[in-house]
Amino acid sequence: MPLIMGMSVLLACQFLGELVARGLTLPIPGPVIGMVILLIGLMVNGKVPRSLRMTGEGLLRYLTLLFVPAGVGLMVHFTLIGRDLWPILITLVVSTGLTLAATAWGLDRLNRRRGGESR
Protein backbone atom coordinates (compact mmCIF):
# COMPACT_ATOMS: atom_id res chain seq x y z
CA MET A 1 0.00 0.00 0.00
CA PRO A 2 2.67 2.65 0.77
CA LEU A 3 3.74 2.72 -2.90
CA ILE A 4 0.15 3.30 -3.98
CA MET A 5 -0.39 6.04 -1.42
CA GLY A 6 2.84 7.79 -2.38
CA MET A 7 2.12 7.59 -6.08
CA SER A 8 -1.42 8.90 -5.52
CA VAL A 9 -0.09 11.97 -3.71
CA LEU A 10 2.42 12.69 -6.50
CA LEU A 11 -0.16 12.21 -9.25
CA ALA A 12 -2.73 14.31 -7.40
CA CYS A 13 -0.24 17.20 -7.12
CA GLN A 14 0.63 16.88 -10.80
CA PHE A 15 -3.07 16.86 -11.66
CA LEU A 16 -3.69 20.02 -9.64
CA GLY A 17 -0.63 21.57 -11.29
CA GLU A 18 -1.99 20.80 -14.76
CA LEU A 19 -5.35 22.28 -13.78
CA VAL A 20 -3.72 25.51 -12.58
CA ALA A 21 -1.43 25.73 -15.65
CA ARG A 22 -4.25 25.15 -18.14
CA GLY A 23 -6.80 27.17 -16.21
CA LEU A 24 -4.60 30.26 -16.00
CA THR A 25 -2.91 29.53 -19.41
CA LEU A 26 0.53 29.81 -17.79
CA PRO A 27 3.60 28.96 -19.93
CA ILE A 28 4.82 26.75 -17.05
CA PRO A 29 4.38 22.95 -17.23
CA GLY A 30 1.91 21.34 -14.83
CA PRO A 31 4.48 19.14 -13.01
CA VAL A 32 6.56 22.21 -12.04
CA ILE A 33 3.48 23.81 -10.49
CA GLY A 34 2.71 20.40 -8.94
CA MET A 35 6.14 20.51 -7.30
CA VAL A 36 5.32 23.90 -5.75
CA ILE A 37 1.95 22.55 -4.55
CA LEU A 38 3.59 19.51 -2.94
CA LEU A 39 6.22 21.73 -1.29
CA ILE A 40 3.50 23.92 0.23
CA GLY A 41 1.65 20.78 1.33
CA LEU A 42 4.77 19.40 3.04
CA MET A 43 5.39 22.69 4.84
CA VAL A 44 1.81 22.73 6.12
CA ASN A 45 2.01 19.08 7.10
CA GLY A 46 5.38 19.55 8.80
CA LYS A 47 6.94 16.25 7.72
CA VAL A 48 7.27 13.91 4.73
CA PRO A 49 4.99 10.85 5.09
CA ARG A 50 6.99 7.61 4.87
CA SER A 51 5.00 6.33 1.89
CA LEU A 52 5.59 9.52 -0.09
CA ARG A 53 9.31 9.50 0.68
CA MET A 54 9.62 5.88 -0.45
CA THR A 55 7.91 6.50 -3.79
CA GLY A 56 9.43 9.91 -4.45
CA GLU A 57 12.99 8.95 -3.68
CA GLY A 58 12.59 5.76 -5.70
CA LEU A 59 11.53 7.80 -8.74
CA LEU A 60 14.33 10.34 -8.27
CA ARG A 61 16.92 7.56 -8.06
CA TYR A 62 16.07 6.59 -11.65
CA LEU A 63 15.51 10.11 -12.94
CA THR A 64 18.15 9.66 -15.68
CA LEU A 65 16.31 6.69 -17.21
CA LEU A 66 13.13 8.77 -17.53
CA PHE A 67 14.80 11.12 -20.03
CA VAL A 68 15.72 8.38 -22.49
CA PRO A 69 12.42 8.16 -24.46
CA ALA A 70 12.33 11.95 -25.05
CA GLY A 71 16.01 11.93 -25.96
CA VAL A 72 15.52 9.30 -28.64
CA GLY A 73 13.16 11.89 -30.19
CA LEU A 74 16.28 13.73 -31.36
CA MET A 75 16.29 11.33 -34.34
CA VAL A 76 13.25 13.19 -35.70
CA HIS A 77 15.23 16.44 -35.84
CA PHE A 78 18.30 15.17 -37.70
CA THR A 79 17.50 17.13 -40.88
CA LEU A 80 16.66 20.36 -39.04
CA ILE A 81 19.83 20.15 -36.96
CA GLY A 82 21.89 19.09 -40.00
CA ARG A 83 21.08 22.33 -41.82
CA ASP A 84 22.89 24.40 -39.18
CA LEU A 85 25.04 21.68 -37.63
CA TRP A 86 28.25 23.60 -36.82
CA PRO A 87 26.70 26.82 -35.58
CA ILE A 88 24.39 24.74 -33.37
CA LEU A 89 27.13 22.53 -31.92
CA ILE A 90 29.58 25.35 -31.27
CA THR A 91 26.88 27.54 -29.75
CA LEU A 92 25.65 24.74 -27.48
CA VAL A 93 29.08 23.74 -26.18
CA VAL A 94 30.46 27.27 -25.65
CA SER A 95 27.28 28.75 -24.27
CA THR A 96 26.52 25.81 -21.94
CA GLY A 97 30.09 26.01 -20.62
CA LEU A 98 29.78 29.75 -20.06
CA THR A 99 26.42 29.35 -18.31
CA LEU A 100 27.73 26.66 -15.97
CA ALA A 101 30.81 28.72 -15.16
CA ALA A 102 28.93 32.01 -14.65
CA THR A 103 26.30 30.46 -12.38
CA ALA A 104 28.78 28.47 -10.31
CA TRP A 105 31.19 31.39 -10.01
CA GLY A 106 28.42 33.87 -9.17
CA LEU A 107 26.80 31.71 -6.50
CA ASP A 108 30.18 30.79 -5.00
CA ARG A 109 31.11 34.48 -4.73
CA LEU A 110 27.78 35.50 -3.21
CA ASN A 111 28.03 32.62 -0.72
CA ARG A 112 31.50 33.60 0.37
CA ARG A 113 30.51 37.19 0.88
CA ARG A 114 27.92 35.90 3.33
CA GLY A 115 30.60 34.05 5.24
CA GLY A 116 30.40 30.71 3.46
CA GLU A 117 27.21 29.73 5.23
CA SER A 118 26.58 26.77 2.98
CA ARG A 119 29.79 25.01 3.89
Place this chain on the structure above:
Amino acid sequence: MSLATLDQLWVYLSGNPLLSLLMTLLMFSLAVRINTALGGTPLLHPVTLAIVMLIGLLLLVDMDYATYFEGAQFIHFLLGPATVALAIPLYDHRERVRRLLVPLLLACLLGIVTAVASTLGIALALGARLETVLSLAPRSVTSPIAMGIAEQIGGIPSLAAGLVLLTGSIGCALSPWIFRLLRIQDPVVQGFALGLSAHGFGTAQAFARIGAVAGAFSGLAMGLTGLLTAFLLPLITRLFGLGN
Protein backbone atom coordinates in the same frame (compact mmCIF):
# COMPACT_ATOMS: atom_id res chain seq x y z
CA MET B 1 11.00 -22.35 -38.34
CA SER B 2 10.55 -20.77 -41.76
CA LEU B 3 11.42 -17.18 -42.60
CA ALA B 4 7.79 -16.21 -43.12
CA THR B 5 6.86 -16.95 -39.51
CA LEU B 6 9.85 -14.97 -38.29
CA ASP B 7 8.59 -12.06 -40.37
CA GLN B 8 5.14 -12.36 -38.89
CA LEU B 9 6.63 -12.59 -35.44
CA TRP B 10 8.53 -9.34 -36.07
CA VAL B 11 5.44 -7.58 -37.38
CA TYR B 12 3.63 -8.58 -34.20
CA LEU B 13 6.46 -7.64 -31.85
CA SER B 14 7.38 -4.33 -33.48
CA GLY B 15 3.80 -3.13 -33.19
CA ASN B 16 3.68 -4.07 -29.53
CA PRO B 17 4.61 -1.54 -26.81
CA LEU B 18 6.35 -4.33 -24.91
CA LEU B 19 9.31 -4.40 -27.30
CA SER B 20 10.27 -0.73 -27.11
CA LEU B 21 9.75 -0.69 -23.35
CA LEU B 22 12.09 -3.67 -22.94
CA MET B 23 14.58 -2.22 -25.42
CA THR B 24 14.73 1.05 -23.46
CA LEU B 25 15.37 -0.70 -20.14
CA LEU B 26 17.98 -3.07 -21.58
CA MET B 27 19.85 -0.34 -23.47
CA PHE B 28 19.85 1.86 -20.38
CA SER B 29 21.28 -0.94 -18.22
CA LEU B 30 23.86 -1.68 -20.91
CA ALA B 31 24.78 2.03 -21.09
CA VAL B 32 25.23 2.16 -17.29
CA ARG B 33 27.47 -0.95 -17.47
CA ILE B 34 29.56 0.52 -20.30
CA ASN B 35 29.90 3.81 -18.45
CA THR B 36 31.00 2.02 -15.26
CA ALA B 37 33.48 -0.09 -17.23
CA LEU B 38 34.97 3.12 -18.63
CA GLY B 39 35.48 4.46 -15.11
CA GLY B 40 32.28 6.54 -15.03
CA THR B 41 33.53 9.16 -17.50
CA PRO B 42 31.13 12.14 -17.78
CA LEU B 43 31.92 12.39 -21.51
CA LEU B 44 29.84 9.28 -22.18
CA HIS B 45 26.94 9.95 -19.84
CA PRO B 46 24.76 6.80 -19.53
CA VAL B 47 21.69 8.71 -20.77
CA THR B 48 23.49 10.07 -23.82
CA LEU B 49 24.95 6.66 -24.53
CA ALA B 50 21.57 4.92 -24.14
CA ILE B 51 19.94 7.48 -26.47
CA VAL B 52 22.63 7.06 -29.14
CA MET B 53 22.43 3.26 -28.95
CA LEU B 54 18.63 3.29 -29.13
CA ILE B 55 18.59 5.65 -32.13
CA GLY B 56 21.12 3.36 -33.85
CA LEU B 57 19.02 0.31 -33.04
CA LEU B 58 15.79 1.93 -34.27
CA LEU B 59 17.45 2.98 -37.55
CA LEU B 60 18.85 -0.53 -37.89
CA VAL B 61 15.51 -2.31 -37.48
CA ASP B 62 13.71 0.49 -39.36
CA MET B 63 11.28 1.37 -36.58
CA ASP B 64 10.02 4.97 -36.56
CA TYR B 65 9.97 7.16 -33.47
CA ALA B 66 6.17 7.22 -33.15
CA THR B 67 6.08 3.40 -32.95
CA TYR B 68 8.93 3.35 -30.46
CA PHE B 69 7.29 6.01 -28.32
CA GLU B 70 4.09 3.98 -27.99
CA GLY B 71 5.98 1.66 -25.69
CA ALA B 72 8.49 4.10 -24.25
CA GLN B 73 5.77 6.55 -23.21
CA PHE B 74 5.21 4.52 -20.06
CA ILE B 75 8.69 5.49 -18.91
CA HIS B 76 8.31 9.03 -20.25
CA PHE B 77 5.09 9.46 -18.27
CA LEU B 78 6.95 9.01 -14.97
CA LEU B 79 8.83 12.27 -15.59
CA GLY B 80 5.71 14.14 -14.38
CA PRO B 81 5.44 12.55 -10.91
CA ALA B 82 9.26 12.57 -10.64
CA THR B 83 9.28 16.35 -11.18
CA VAL B 84 6.64 16.71 -8.45
CA ALA B 85 8.76 14.50 -6.19
CA LEU B 86 11.59 17.07 -6.37
CA ALA B 87 9.63 18.88 -3.65
CA ILE B 88 10.78 16.21 -1.15
CA PRO B 89 14.56 16.96 -1.22
CA LEU B 90 13.70 20.67 -1.39
CA TYR B 91 11.61 20.31 1.76
CA ASP B 92 14.41 18.38 3.48
CA HIS B 93 16.82 21.25 2.81
CA ARG B 94 14.33 24.09 3.26
CA GLU B 95 16.40 25.84 5.96
CA ARG B 96 19.39 26.10 3.66
CA VAL B 97 17.22 27.30 0.78
CA ARG B 98 15.69 30.00 2.98
CA ARG B 99 19.09 31.20 4.16
CA LEU B 100 20.50 31.32 0.64
CA LEU B 101 17.40 32.68 -1.08
CA VAL B 102 18.86 36.03 -2.19
CA PRO B 103 22.18 34.64 -3.56
CA LEU B 104 20.24 31.86 -5.28
CA LEU B 105 17.90 34.30 -7.02
CA LEU B 106 20.78 36.56 -8.08
CA ALA B 107 22.82 33.61 -9.39
CA CYS B 108 19.76 32.41 -11.26
CA LEU B 109 19.34 35.76 -13.01
CA LEU B 110 23.05 35.87 -13.86
CA GLY B 111 22.89 32.34 -15.28
CA ILE B 112 19.82 33.00 -17.42
CA VAL B 113 21.20 36.22 -18.87
CA THR B 114 24.53 34.49 -19.63
CA ALA B 115 22.75 31.54 -21.23
CA VAL B 116 20.47 33.58 -23.47
CA ALA B 117 22.91 36.35 -24.39
CA SER B 118 25.78 33.99 -25.22
CA THR B 119 23.48 31.69 -27.19
CA LEU B 120 22.05 34.51 -29.29
CA GLY B 121 25.42 36.22 -29.69
CA ILE B 122 27.38 33.14 -30.75
CA ALA B 123 24.69 31.69 -33.00
CA LEU B 124 24.21 35.02 -34.79
CA ALA B 125 27.98 35.51 -35.17
CA LEU B 126 28.30 32.03 -36.70
CA GLY B 127 25.57 32.83 -39.20
CA ALA B 128 22.86 30.40 -38.10
CA ARG B 129 19.42 30.90 -39.60
CA LEU B 130 17.01 33.10 -37.67
CA GLU B 131 14.61 30.21 -36.97
CA THR B 132 17.50 28.16 -35.60
CA VAL B 133 18.70 31.05 -33.44
CA LEU B 134 15.24 31.52 -31.96
CA SER B 135 14.90 27.77 -31.35
CA LEU B 136 18.28 27.80 -29.59
CA ALA B 137 17.41 30.68 -27.29
CA PRO B 138 15.37 28.74 -24.66
CA ARG B 139 17.77 25.74 -24.64
CA SER B 140 18.60 25.95 -20.95
CA VAL B 141 15.08 25.34 -19.70
CA THR B 142 13.29 22.03 -19.37
CA SER B 143 11.72 20.98 -22.68
CA PRO B 144 7.99 21.60 -22.10
CA ILE B 145 8.73 25.22 -21.09
CA ALA B 146 11.27 25.63 -23.91
CA MET B 147 8.75 24.51 -26.54
CA GLY B 148 6.21 27.07 -25.36
CA ILE B 149 8.78 29.87 -25.32
CA ALA B 150 10.20 28.98 -28.77
CA GLU B 151 6.73 29.17 -30.22
CA GLN B 152 6.11 32.51 -28.56
CA ILE B 153 9.28 34.16 -29.91
CA GLY B 154 9.14 32.60 -33.40
CA GLY B 155 11.36 29.49 -33.24
CA ILE B 156 10.50 25.86 -34.08
CA PRO B 157 9.09 24.09 -30.96
CA SER B 158 10.13 20.53 -31.87
CA LEU B 159 13.65 21.66 -32.77
CA ALA B 160 13.83 23.59 -29.51
CA ALA B 161 12.93 20.39 -27.61
CA GLY B 162 15.74 18.50 -29.36
CA LEU B 163 18.26 21.25 -28.62
CA VAL B 164 17.23 21.27 -24.97
CA LEU B 165 18.15 17.59 -24.74
CA LEU B 166 21.50 18.15 -26.46
CA THR B 167 22.21 21.00 -24.04
CA GLY B 168 21.45 18.68 -21.14
CA SER B 169 23.98 16.06 -22.18
CA ILE B 170 26.62 18.67 -23.07
CA GLY B 171 26.14 20.33 -19.68
CA CYS B 172 26.62 17.02 -17.85
CA ALA B 173 29.77 16.30 -19.87
CA LEU B 174 31.32 19.73 -19.28
CA SER B 175 30.37 20.19 -15.61
CA PRO B 176 33.14 18.18 -13.87
CA TRP B 177 35.85 20.08 -15.78
CA ILE B 178 34.34 23.46 -15.15
CA PHE B 179 33.90 22.77 -11.43
CA ARG B 180 37.53 21.60 -11.23
CA LEU B 181 38.74 24.62 -13.17
CA LEU B 182 36.88 27.07 -10.90
CA ARG B 183 37.73 24.95 -7.80
CA ILE B 184 34.10 24.59 -6.79
CA GLN B 185 33.41 21.77 -4.34
CA ASP B 186 30.26 22.98 -2.59
CA PRO B 187 27.44 20.56 -3.54
CA VAL B 188 24.92 23.42 -3.29
CA VAL B 189 26.78 25.46 -5.93
CA GLN B 190 27.45 22.44 -8.16
CA GLY B 191 23.85 21.29 -8.05
CA PHE B 192 22.42 24.74 -8.65
CA ALA B 193 24.69 25.40 -11.65
CA LEU B 194 23.84 21.97 -13.13
CA GLY B 195 20.10 22.44 -12.74
CA LEU B 196 20.22 25.93 -14.20
CA SER B 197 22.26 25.12 -17.28
CA ALA B 198 21.29 21.50 -17.94
CA HIS B 199 17.72 21.34 -16.49
CA GLY B 200 16.45 17.77 -15.84
CA PHE B 201 19.56 16.05 -17.20
CA GLY B 202 21.65 18.13 -14.83
CA THR B 203 19.34 17.38 -11.92
CA ALA B 204 19.53 13.66 -12.64
CA GLN B 205 23.32 13.94 -12.84
CA ALA B 206 23.43 15.90 -9.57
CA PHE B 207 21.43 13.20 -7.76
CA ALA B 208 23.41 10.34 -9.28
CA ARG B 209 26.94 11.75 -9.01
CA ILE B 210 27.02 14.38 -6.29
CA GLY B 211 24.23 13.55 -3.83
CA ALA B 212 20.87 14.54 -2.36
CA VAL B 213 21.86 18.12 -1.41
CA ALA B 214 23.10 18.84 -4.93
CA GLY B 215 19.99 17.17 -6.33
CA ALA B 216 17.68 19.34 -4.22
CA PHE B 217 19.34 22.58 -5.31
CA SER B 218 19.48 21.37 -8.88
CA GLY B 219 15.73 20.77 -8.88
CA LEU B 220 15.21 24.20 -7.36
CA ALA B 221 17.39 25.81 -10.05
CA MET B 222 15.49 23.96 -12.77
CA GLY B 223 12.12 25.22 -11.52
CA LEU B 224 13.31 28.79 -10.92
CA THR B 225 15.05 28.99 -14.30
CA GLY B 226 11.94 27.76 -16.06
CA LEU B 227 9.73 30.30 -14.35
CA LEU B 228 12.08 33.27 -14.80
CA THR B 229 13.06 32.44 -18.39
CA ALA B 230 9.45 32.28 -19.47
CA PHE B 231 9.13 35.92 -18.43
CA LEU B 232 12.61 37.22 -19.35
CA LEU B 233 13.34 35.63 -22.71
CA PRO B 234 10.81 37.51 -24.82
CA LEU B 235 12.30 40.74 -23.41
CA ILE B 236 15.90 39.73 -24.14
CA THR B 237 15.22 38.63 -27.73
CA ARG B 238 13.53 41.98 -28.29
CA LEU B 239 16.70 43.68 -26.97
CA PHE B 240 18.67 41.81 -29.65
CA GLY B 241 16.09 43.01 -32.17
CA LEU B 242 14.91 39.46 -33.02
CA GLY B 243 11.60 37.68 -33.26
CA ASN B 244 8.29 39.33 -32.64
